Amino acid sequence: xxxxxxxxxxxxxxxxxxxxxxxxxPPGEVVALLGPNGAGKTTLLKLLAGLIPPTxxxxxxxxxQFERGTPIQRAAIGFLAPGEHLYENLTVRENLHFFTxxxxxxxxxxxxxxxxxxxxxxxxxxxxVVALSxxxxxxxxxxxxKLLEPQLLLVDEPYGVLDGSGIDLLERFLKAESRKGSxxxxxxxxxxxxxNLCTRxxxxxxxxxxxxEPRQQPWDSFARAFGEFxxxxxxxxx
Amino acid sequence: xxxxxxxxLLLKKDLLLxxxxxxxxxxxxxxxxxxxxxxxxxFELVPERVAxxxxxxxxxxxxxxxxxxxxxxFEGERDNHCLEALLLSPLDRGAFFLAKTCFNFxxxxxxEIVVIPMFWILFNLQSWEVVPYLFLVTVLGTVGFCxxxxxxxxxxxxxxxxxxxxxxxxxxxxxxxxxxxxxCMEAILRNGAIGDALxxxxxxxxxxxIFLTVGVLIFDxxxxx
Amino acid sequence: xxxxxxxxGKRKGYLGALAxxxxxxxxxxxxxxxxxxxxxxxxxxxxxxxxxxxxxAYLSFFLVFVGSCLYLWKREKRDDIxxxxxxxxxxxxxxxxxxxxxxxxxxxxxxWWTWDARLTLTAIxxxxxxxxxxxxxxxxxxxxxxxxxxxxxxxxxLDIPLIHMSVYWWRTLHxxxxxxxxxxxxxxxxxxxxxxxxxxxxxxxxxxxxxxxSHRFRLGEMLEEIKARKLRGEP
Numbered sequence: 001x002x003x004x005x006x007x008x009x010x011x012x013x014x015x016x017x018x019x020x021x022x023x024x025x026p027p028g029e030v031v032a033l034l035g036p037n038g039a040g041k042t043t044l045l046k047l048l049a050g051l052i053p054p055t056x057x058x059x060x061x062x063x064x065q066f067e068r069g070t071p072i073q074r075a076a077i078g079f080l081a082p083g084e085h086l087y088e089n090l091t092v093r094e095n096l097h098f099f100t101x102x103x104x105x106x107x108x109x110x111x112x113x114x115x116x117x118x119x120x121x122x123x124x125x126x127x128x129v130v131a132l133s134x135x136x137x138x139x140x141x142x143x144x145x146k147l148l149e150p151q152l153l154l155v156d157e158p159y160g161v162l163d164g165s166g167i168d169l170l171e172r173f174l175k176a177e178s179r180k181g182s183x184x185x186x187x188x189x190x191x192x193x194x195x196n197l198c199t200r201x202x203x204x205x206x207x208x209x210x211x212x213e214p215r216q217q218p219w220d221s222f223a224r225a226f227g228e229f230x231x232x233x234x235x236x237x238x
Numbered sequence: 239x240x241x242x243x244x245x246x247l248l249l250k251k252d253l254l255l256x257x258x259x260x261x262x263x264x265x266x267x268x269x270x271x272x273x274x275x276x277x278x279x280x281f282e283l284v285p286e287r288v289a290x291x292x293x294x295x296x297x298x299x300x301x302x303x304x305x306x307x308x309x310x311x312f313e314g315e316r317d318n319h320c321l322e323a324l325l326l327s328p329l330d331r332g333a334f335f336l337a338k339t340c341f342n343f344x345x346x347x348x349x350e351i352v353v354i355p356m357f358w359i360l361f362n363l364q365s366w367e368v369v370p371y372l373f374l375v376t377v378l379g380t381v382g383f384c385x386x387x388x389x390x391x392x393x394x395x396x397x398x399x400x401x402x403x404x405x406x407x408x409x410x411x412x413x414x415x416x417x418x419x420x421x422c423m424e425a426i427l428r429n430g431a432i433g434d435a436l437x438x439x440x441x442x443x444x445x446x447x448i449f450l451t452v453g454v455l456i457f458d459x460x461x462x463x
Numbered sequence: 464x465x466x467x468x469x470x471x472g473k474r475k476g477y478l479g480a481l482a483x484x485x486x487x488x489x490x491x492x493x494x495x496x497x498x499x500x501x502x503x504x505x506x507x508x509x510x511x512x513x514x515x516x517x518x519x520a521y522l523s524f525f526l527v528f529v530g531s532c533l534y535l536w537k538r539e540k541r542d543d544i545x546x547x548x549x550x551x552x553x554x555x556x557x558x559x560x561x562x563x564x565x566x567x568x569x570x571x572x573x574x575w576w577t578w579d580a581r582l583t584l585t586a587i588x589x590x591x592x593x594x595x596x597x598x599x600x601x602x603x604x605x606x607x608x609x610x611x612x613x614x615x616x617x618x619x620x621l622d623i624p625l626i627h628m629s630v631y632w633w634r635t636l637h638x639x640x641x642x643x644x645x646x647x648x649x650x651x652x653x654x655x656x657x658x659x660x661x662x663x664x665x666x667x668x669x670x671x672x673x674x675x676x677s678h679r680f681r682l683g684e685m686l687e688e689i690k691a692r693k694l695r696g697e698p
Contacts, residue, residue, distance in 0.1 A: 014693050051322055051463050071328035085323035089258050101247050102327050393611045397601040407594035410587050414625040417633050459535055460614050
């Protein structure tokens with residue numbers, strides 16, 4: 001998946017949530033999307049997912065324009081937000097069955113049990129989602145996207161609900177996706193962990209892109225940008 | 239056909255959820271029968287007036303009951319932002335429309351199966367043999383109601399005062415369906431057959447076909463997160 | 464057609480003057496030149512206002528339809544402005560039609576209101592217009608409001624012929640349309656002077672409608688311009 005974004009902007013009424021946003025991501029890129037609350041991270045993710053229409057700018061997926069999104073384009077996009085996009089009154093298995101059928105992944109339907117086993121939910125496959133804790137719901141989401149095989153995976157603040165083993169699970173999953181050539185964009189406040197995982201860091205501040213660089217050692221420029229614009233971030237520890 | 243496969247998938251999911259939570263169906267049943275009781279105490283249904291008043295009263299009950307169902311139509315997608323999940327997916331918007339329309343249709347027909355015989359019993363009507371034909375006409379009218387209702391339910395999804403706005407925009411546009419079904423039902427009650435009311439039946443079917451097609455084509459623009 | 468509304472004040476001035484002249488001529492013709500109706504007497508003259516205003520109301524909804532279609536297709540703000548401007552002026556003309564119909568109805572039928580086909584249809588049209596405008600104002604996000612209203616506009620327009628048919632079949636109290644009777648040509652049925660009066664008044668109403676519409680449209684455009692400038696950060 002090759003993702004290019006050009007001059008993307010979104011305004012709500014008279015307020016700009018995102019302005020002048022451009023970047024170019026080759027296959028396999030894992031992007032750490034950072035910024036304080038209200039910086040526009042979720043807006044950017046939703047724009048890339050095609051859930052909200054941009055006010056200006058364009059998104060190009062694998063060389064093709066992405067506007068409302070053709071079914072093929074949409075099938076390639078994944079959005080992982082903890083606790084979201086799961087039907088509370090369907091069982092774990094029913095949720096996976098529904099989504100794999102919706103995405104027409106015939107082979108994946110047979111892999112449901114395997115996926116559940118990998119995320120540690122096999123023994124709870126017949127329970128309703130409403131009975132799961134938020135950590136388990138997040139694991140279920142991971143299982144879901146494992147089965148749906150997106151080429152662009154957007155992740156919104158996953159670290160808050162996962163325990164240690166859950167975090168390992170997520171990171172292994174994201175690394176595997178990246179190896180397959182998918183682009184992963186993850187928004188989070190937990191900078192330290194993200195930096196280990198990512199191949200590129202992007203910082204948003206008040207809707208504008210203020211830093212966009214591939215990872216390097218040492219990363220002085222990042223430390224500078226980070227310190228300047230995000231002085232209150234306490235989870236930053238080198 | 240792809241459209242139908244997706245429609246069926248979504249419909250199965252909605253019916254499964256409804257069977258488990260039973261929110262919509264029970265409220266609709268209750269409301270429908272409650273209205274019948276209110277009518278029973280409000281109107282004196284003398285035998286000469288049966289053909290005249292029955293269709294109108296039945297349709298009042300169905301309209302209000304149906305509107306209840308419409309207001310709750312997208313509730314299942316509200317928890318956990320599941321609407322986002324559906325719009326994110328390769329789901330054909332036309333299939334989404336058809337699935338929701340069918341879902342409301344099934345709920346309404348289930349209510350009608352109970353309400354129509356109950357009406358006959360409560361008002362001591364004798365002409366039981368016309369009930370099946372009456373039911374068929376009602377079904378055609380219900381299709382029209384569900385098609386237009388689903389469209390407008392989605393159009394008004396983000397509006398404030400939705401409970402008031404939805405009936406306000408829906409009812410004037412429903413007039414062809416209401417008038418057609420009532421005339422057809424009157425004809426059946428009076429003569430036992432459609433007879434003169436055939437043009438009305440054609441209008442009704444025409445309405446159903448037109449807006450079913452429009453709905454499938456236009457739903458892409460209607461539904462957004 | 465839409466370009467013509469982006470006219471300068473001058474063109475609107477000409478339109479307004481033309482409308483005024485047409486109205487005056489129409490009034491003259493309708494009140495003085497055309498003969499009184501054989502059955503209804505002087506009261507019938509209100510038809511010269513009533514029929515043109517209902518036709519203008521239908522024209523109005525057609526413009527809502529055109530604006531809605533164009534907006535959904537191209538997403539140009541001005542098509543949306545056209546649609547809701549047409550709806551607003553349309554509400555005005557529709558309400559006017561009902562009042563006129565009522566005024567005609569009292570001496571003719573003895574009641575202020577009856578459920579005859581034409582009045583009922585006009586009332587329904589008014590409800591649809593009002594529903595459209597309410598939908599627009601009750602949705603917070605602007606683009607969403609515009610898209611939803613456009614869809615409603617299209618559905619409404621497609622439904623109107625069906626509503627027309629069903630209400631007409633239902634009620635035939637009103638006089639059969641004297642102009643649009645299928646077996647005779649329009650000009651055979653009524654006195655030529657009456658027909659002329661009707662035609663002039665129709666033209667007058669359409670001109671008046673477009674005059675008001677152009678003003679409303681310009682107002683809408685100016686509001687959009689203000690919003691766009693604020694968004695760009697200009698004073």
